[in-house]
Amino acid sequence: MPQLRQIHTSQPSTSSAIDRSVPDFPVAAVDDESHYFASNEPPEYLDELVKEAQCFVDEHKSKGNKVVLVTSGGTTVPLENNTVRFIDNFSAGTRGATSAEYFLEEGYAVIFLHREFSLLPYSRHYSHTTNCFLDYMAEGKDGSLVIADKYRDEMHQVWKKYNEARxxxxxxxxxxxxxxxxxxSLRAIAQVMxxxxxxxxxYLAAAVSDFFIPVSRMPEHKIQAQDHMEGGKLVVNLDPVPKFLRRLVDxxxxxxxxxxxxxxxxxxxxLRKCTQSLERYHHQLVIGNLLQTRKKEVVFVTNTKQQWYRLKDGDGENKEIESLIIPAVIQQHDEYIKNHA
Amino acid sequence: MPQLRQIHTSQPSTSSAIDRSVPDFPVAAVDDESHYFASNEPPEYLDELVKEAQCFVDEHKSKGNKVVLVTSGGTTVPLENNTVRFIDNFSAGTRGATSAEYFLEEGYAVIFLHREFSLLPYSRHYSHTTNCFLDYMAEGKDGSLVIADKYRDEMHQVWKKYNEARxxxxxxxxxxxxxxxxxxSLRAIAQVMxxxxxxxxxYLAAAVSDFFIPVSRMPEHKIQAQDHMEGGKLVVNLDPVPKFLRRLVDxxxxxxxxxxxxxxxxxxxxLRKCTQSLERYHHQLVIGNLLQTRKKEVVFVTNTKQQWYRLKDGDGENKEIESLIIPAVIQQHDEYIKNHA
Structure with missing residues (x-):
């Protein structure tokens, strides 16, 4: 028997995965915004990214399409003036990649701002599984390599949707x-949109770090990296990431x-955390979910109501909670458009 | 034109990627070993891992096969009693996954101890690329999904090797x-081997963290996570990882x-660092490489010689430096076996 099995090493524990005993940071004000963006370096490729986003938005504006920005995956915090060591937030990007597909099915144009190498719409069905890419293949009757019978039709459906979006x-x-x-990137794309x-x-589904090391402290950090050698220890000091959601809204x-x-x-x-978030940031919708049940149920919290969406016991394994979430978000978006007409 | 392009965000800078100005930690002694393994928790699945390794080693011992342990990819250091936030070492696992294939071609049985979701032998040719999995597919004459003409034969060769190994x-x-x-895992597998x-x-190609947080300090760390809220900061204290290579050898x-x-x-x-490493750990071979040229040249350092292996200018893009490294390592292994007979 083949021994190509995987022991699973990286599952987060559901009981203690997030320490929520600490209070939230203050809402970022205009000053915090100016300070952050003035004292940290933009990514080298930002102009190119903005150009692509602008081009995409212009096209879909002219066609009268609705456009959604989906953010997805975890962010890193580099610990040195290089990217060899960094602090990471665990997120495979499942919620974001899955949601993007359902938005596409409903006719939205999708900007998918994602952690590199995290799950992507459509290819998510075949990556980050224990199955190797090559397990989907077989030798056909004529001896050439083909897609294995048992996978071909389903993969064909996914491939069609992927190509249509493309x-x-x-x-x-x-x-x-x-x-x-x-x-x-978030600021630049939001401004373009x-x-x-x-x-x-x-639709902000990315897992964004609460802490970072300001670029101004990177040299200080290097000094510490030498200091630590005295006691053999490394000390890392991190600052809170400004809570920019309010700047986004305002x-x-x-x-x-x-x-x-x-x-x-x-x-x-x-529910309390969701309500607090709405009160702090003045946006339209918080989708609450519990780590242990996030693939089965979520709660929509707005200024006027709280509503749960749940998969039913009878739903098959292939039914995804995003098939309930996205239509409900779109319904609210349509009402929002109508109310602001 | 499709806009499904990728801006590359995570390339390490070659000029400053590794701060080597700090001296090396002391070599771990028997005491450090006992202390580390007594004061940190083994992974829950360790018994299962050992059982699989034992089974694999027994089979290949009885067949008279040589067995190589290839370690690959970067390690993480969790910052909390959960795996949401962690420090990571950048490594896609290219060296390890590629090397494993060449060992297999030379008849070795390979234990591939790798970072989960890093590159794997064979599937590496199709993952972590900017190409989506689905880009390798096309619709055939009969309208069903097939592997696209331009990829089919090469993928078939890879698939054959993958299946043969399996x-x-x-x-x-x-x-x-x-x-x-x-x-x-390293200790357990080495002991089995x-x-x-x-x-x-x-063949130790993994990028192992120099620092970690002892399990005994995890609660302390949580207290700090609350403390930090005073100034809004997070402070992380890390200990050096014991240098176990000498324990492995001895x-x-x-x-x-x-x-x-x-x-x-x-x-x-x-070269100085390679020589120092041999002197400190008393093992047989250090393969030195520079971040900027690691895919083109490496240097073998042993007690008796230093020898460079380089791709030639005329070598095509498909020629991999591992096609030179692995036969040279195997030649040295064969001499080692002969000398110790």
């Missing part, structure tokens, strides 16, 4: 790795509808 | 994520031939 230019993939790249007014939807894309996520482990805390 | 049970994939999982005597080869698999890697950015420093 051919119609409905999906723009933009990557990030560090939290700094993420923040600069502002031209869409209420047709823009921001300044970057004030016309857009904004959806954020809240991930908790304590059910009693979840 | 069918002959020549490749055992064992994953790790954290540095602690790596260390416990000790039964092979000189037929065992250890105790865990004293019969095996051991090859380690040294990655530097400063060419003047490289």
């Amino acid at each position: 051919d119609k230019n409905l999906l723009l993939l933009l990557p990030f790795t560090t939290v700094n790249q993420y923040l600069f 502002d031209t869409l007014g209420t047709s823009a939807l921001l 300044n970057w894309a004030p016309g857009a509808m904004i959806t954020s996520f809240k991930l908790e482990t304590d059910k009693d805390l979840l | 069918d002959k049970n020549l490749l055992l994939l064992l994953p790790f994520t954290t540095v602690n999982q790596y260390l416990f 000790d039964t092979l005597g000189t037929s065992a080869l250890l 105790n865990w698999a004293p019969g095996a031939m051991i090859t380690s890697f040294k990655l530097e950015t400063d060419k003047d420093l490289l």
Whole structure:
């Protein structure tokens, strides 16, 4: 028997995965924004990224399409003036990649701002599994390599959707790795999308780091890296990442509808945290979910209501909670557009 | 035109990627070993991993096969009693995954101890590329999904080798994520391989963290996570990882031939660091490489000689430096076996 099996090493524990005992940081004000973006370096490729986003948004604006920005995956915090060592947030990008597919099916143009090498729409069905890519192949009757019978039809459906999105230019993939790249990109894309007014939807599913090391302290950090040799220890000092969601709502894309996520482990805390988030940032929708049940149920929290969406016991394994989430978000987006007409 | 392009975000800078100005830590003694393994928790799946390794080694010992342990990819250091936030070492696992294929071609049985989701032998040709999995597919004449003409033959060759390794049970994939999982697994597998005597080869290509947080300090760390809220900062204290290579040589698999890697950015420093490593750990071979040229040239450093292996200018893009490295390592392994007969 083949021994090509995998022992699973990286599952987060559901009981203690997130320490929520600490209070939230203050909401970032205009000053914090100016300070952050003035004292940290934009990614080298930012101009190129903005150009692509602009081009994409212009095309879909002229076609009258709604455009959603989906953020996905975890951010890193480099510990040195290089990217060999960094702090990471665990996220495979499942929520973001899955959601993007459902937005595409509903006719949205999707800007997918994702952690590089995290899951992508469509290819997600075949990556990050224990199955090797090559396990989907077999030798056909004529001795050439073919897609194995048992996978061919389903893969064909996924391939068709993937190609349709590509051919119609409905999906723009933009990557990030560090939290700094993420923040600069988020601001720039939001500002580009502002031209869409209420047709823009921001769906913020990325797991963004709460802490970072300001570029101004990188040399200091290097000194510490030498200091540590005395006692053999390494000490890393991190600053809180400014809570920019309020800036997004007030300044970057004030016309857009904004959806954020809240991930908790304590059910009693979840609704309170969602409500607090709405009160702090003044946006339109918080989708709350618990780490242990996030693939089965979520709660929508707005200023006027709280509504749960749940998969039913009878739903098959292939039914995804995003098939309930996305239509509900879109319904709210449509009402938002109508109310702001 | 499709807009599914990728901006590359995570390339390490070659000029400053590794700070080598700090001196090396002391060599771990028997006491350090006892202390580390007594005061840190083994991974839950360790017994299962050992069982698989034992089974694999027994089979290939009875067949008279040589067995190589290839370690590959970067280790993580969790910052909390969960795996949401961690420090990571950048490594895609290219060296390890590529090397494993060449060992298999030369008839070695390969234990591939790798970072989960890093590159794997064979599938590496199709993952972590900017190409989506689905880009290799096309619709055939009969309208069904097939492998696109331009990829089919090459993929077929890779698929054949992959299946041969599988069918002959020549490749055992064992994953790790954290540095602690790596260390416990390395020791256990080395001890299992000790039964092979000189037929065992250890080829240590993983990028192992220099620092970690002892399990005993995890609660302390949580207190700090609250403390930090005063000033809004997070402070992380890390201990040096004991330098276990000497324990490996002296105790865990004293019969095996051991090859380690040294990655530097400063060419003047490289040979000195390789020599120092041999002197400190008393093993057989250090393969030195520079971050900027690691895919084009490496230097073998032993007690008696230093020899460079380089791709030639005329070599095509498909020629890999591992096609020179592995036969040279194997030649040295064969001499090692002969000398210890």
